[in-house]
Amino acid sequence: MKVDQPLHQSLGLTDEELDGIRATLGRDPNRIELAMYAAMWSEHCSYKSSKVHLRTLPTEGPQVLVGPGQDAGAVDIGNGLAAVFKMESHSHPSAVEPYQGAATGVGGIVRDIVSMGARPMALLDPLRFGPLTEERNRLLFAGVVAGIGGYGNCIGVPTVGGEIQFAEPHSANPTVNVMCVGVAPADRLVTAAPDVPEGSMLLLIGAATGRDGIGGVSVLASRTIEEDAAVSRPSVQIGDPFAGKLLIETCLELVEGGLLLGLQDLGGAGLTCAASESAARAGMGAELDLDAVPLREAGLEAFEILTSESQERMLAVVDPARLDEVHGVCSKWGLSSAVVGWLVDGGRLIVRMGGAVVADVPARSLADDGPAYERPMEPPRGRHEILEDDPTFAIVDSDPREAFLAVLSSPNVASKQWAFEQYDQLVQGATVARPGSDAAVIRVEGTLRALALSCDGSGRFGHLDPYLGAAHAVAEASRNVAVMGATPLAITNCLNFGNPERPEVMWQFAESIRGMADACRSFGTPVTGGNVSFYNESGGSAIWPTPIIGMLGLIEDYRLLVRPGFPGPGFLVYLVGETFPELGGSEFAEVVLGTVSGHPPALDLAREASLHRMLVEGARGDLLASAHDCSEGGLAVALAESALAGDTGFAVSLPGDEPWYVALFSESASRAVVSVAPENGEALESLASAHHLPLSRLGETGGPGMVVDSLLEITVEEARSAHESAIPKLLAG
């Protein structure tokens, strides 16, 4: 922090923003008010750079119960139940302290689900790191994975899926996103209640407030790391998963007992955010009494109490007549609860401490009236050169077997077992398909329904063409749930980008939104919420644009779900879809040809949507013996993973007349590898033609080897060892 800077600037507010605050208040804000605005109007809380773009996303559909704007989105999953889900980034804290950063990320997203009144049932963790050949990246990777497990395992929410990719631009800036999914009776969702009476109590439940994460949102998440290398250390928060678990149980018992009028988690901007949003949503104001806030250490100043990001706290809105019952539930679970304020008419947030009013501002101005910018945008220079340098037309003289092993053991493609084995995947007893499947599947208690969940993001594709990259991410996420037999329902997202004040970054962002919106419209999967993480850069070089899509699909009868593994010998193997010469941005191009360039594969959104419908129909009719989507590494990897998952070899011929490396490694979209029992071959063919999808019969399952024409022959065991040992070997240094 520069010493000679005016206070508002050192808190991250611009001169114009200060003028806006003055205009709202009709006077100069005092230091405490300034700190409150700085937190609420930070990029992280106000979405000031992204708002105008986010508005263009499709958010409506008959399945949507709660759209963007709440702590989490909710969709109707039948039987009177709602699935509540949301994704969030904790990249900045994780870059500073990987274990605690990731752990508190889990804690935060789980509380978002709880604050809707839903029981958290599953976590997924899409992650991005720099190459594991560097020690710093290994430490970040190991620390983040341990932190996610450390928190998720301890609170009893299974981590059932995720995604891990490695790329140099993520070296100093890991991307750590966490998605949580919960389930609640649809009529019990805790949403903004417009008719909460005046005098309703604001009850702070959970941990005492300390100095941790003071200014976290402005310090960590709204600037680049190096701007704050010195300042950011005191902002590190330590997660207390045990307290987190007690908080989950307490809140759910309160919700089930009908004891609450509202519930908000305390995340970024702490009490300021929770109080101003609670008041604004009720169309009211609030009085806060900081002397009533339980403190972890003496001597906290008002601005510290107001902006502390101490973890494991929730703010409940309670009818005074039910206060005793509420206190009773809290103390049953060993948590403290304190009335720290109440709702008042008139719309002002009035804060008292030591008997004096220390802040008095309109609640709405904090919560809803933050600035919105239309930041300048411009495509990055040199973009056309990279696109035109397409590896599809390179001269390839590699050995097929070596190329195959290189791709299979590339860290992006290799098994992520080392990571997901550190996660409890089973607690709650609902996990029908665990990590290692295209999508995770969790069943919904008391029904035959199940949720299929997948997280996907674009790495290279998004770098080369952010519009296509984001559209591919939605397509792959939908395909991943559809191959398991689930109808894609809706998405959440986390948009990870560099500094939005740079026109190239803003352009990448806008293009990504456009791609995501187009794909979501075609697939009928509205966006129910999400999170934006900017300033992921250092030394003027940003991470690749990384929009991560969290897809939620629905299976009506989980007994009919389809798994990726070949079920055994004697099944017919087909490729649904068509392979084009599209090596731009492929794993093969990076690993074997050493280039990240060219045009990403084209995406025919209508064909993609037909593929999803066909796969779901095939699953419902119990026709498919296995199904696995083709994405990174192309047909070669899809076949290999089906063989590994089912411990069954295959013998196939390549369809079409493209060169072998195109047929094996092109990453053309809208494809899946499926197998069927021999008697079902014809049914599959007519199903595909009913959906106007190309279908090629490749061969049969069986035997100890993976055999492709006379090009390639490799035992399942050798392939397994390449696939499974790659990451542990790299971690061993």
Place this chain on the structure above:
Amino acid sequence: MKYQFQVIVSLKPGLLDPQGKAIEGSLPAMGWANASNVRVGKHVELVVDAETEAAAVSQVDEMAQRLLSNPVIESYRIVSTAPLPDPRFEDVS
């Protein structure tokens, strides 16, 4: 010469210590309501073979910084194993 050290690693003051907090929370039920300020850290013992005590100390210091503690959230101190002040306190088990 072999020098024996103890490195005590603790969470920096002001940071939440979830372990200490949970232990403290359960003490009253065990009849020890008069105990407080519980903080849990790590205690690492090790032996360093070096020419001089000064060399050993500077090596342990580096190890404590780079390997045994996490400087972002923890501080450490180094104690050379001198006889303990009062035999009453010695290894009582």
Place this chain on the structure above:
Amino acid sequence: MKYQFQVIVSLKPGLLDPQGKAIEGSLPAMGWANASNVRVGKHVELVVDAETEAAAVSQVDEMAQRLLSNPVIESYRIVSTAPLPDPRFEDVS
């Protein structure tokens, strides 16, 4: 009166210490092949409010025995927080 204590809990000799072993295993690669006998234990600080020091000590002893250590695998010792012998070794971070 408030008395401050440190309780140091360590694995009994003869029992394998997986953390100590892992640290020891990583030392040579970091250039510290001359360090050995690494054992990782716990360091618990606490304050006891009691009439006399003797009362405080006997309570901490009971806490150490029943709660802070597991006698099946761990031993403990109690240190009352006296000034450290050599200022060089004080909190160096």
Place this chain on the structure above:
Amino acid sequence: MSAGTPRVGVVTFPGSLDDRDALRAVALMGGDGVPLWHGDRDLRGVDAVILPGGFSYGDYLRTGALARFAPIMEEVRAFAGRGGPVVGICNGFQILCEAGLLSGALIRNRQLRFVCRFVDVRVETSLSTLTEGLVPGEVLRIPVKHGEGQFVARPDELARIEAEALVTFRYCGPGGELDDEHNVNGSAGWIAGIRSPQGNVVGLMPHPEHAVDPDVGPTGGQPLFASLLTYALARV
């Protein structure tokens, strides 16, 4: 509750996680699951007690260290003393060791990482509440999920555990073989579970409650619950 249906209590401590799963497994296997609360001094007349998996008190200080002081543990101790069947799964096993109801202790996994994986365990004795009717040598597929499951004991203690045949389960390969690769956490003697000398108290790290429902995965936990219900029924 029909006559002749054993009632199996499952204790919820602060931080218990697999308590609902254990209750569901009991019901699926034909018993009556009875939720019990750590702060009560009441076993509600159950015929068997399960201390479930999870992270009671966050596993802070030591796994199971704080939970063993819970009021209900006095009742559990007395119940075990009367020969009542008591099963500790994962965190429950750790609590039973801390409470001195079983020998040994569980420390951090050899690899210092949490591990969630389906493993094979070999039944070592039929003289326990969980293995009545099972044949020693039988191999069951059951998941583990723990960070601190490495069984240790002082050498003399370990020798006694072996001499008295208290080992109930060992980690093994698919054919029952004991090799390093299949020792999932580095436990002494591949020990995955042990019993009290009377056999009515059993602790194990693997989670049989997550291996009873064929809709979700392997069912190696079924025979163990069947045995527990039979054992408990004998007391009804």
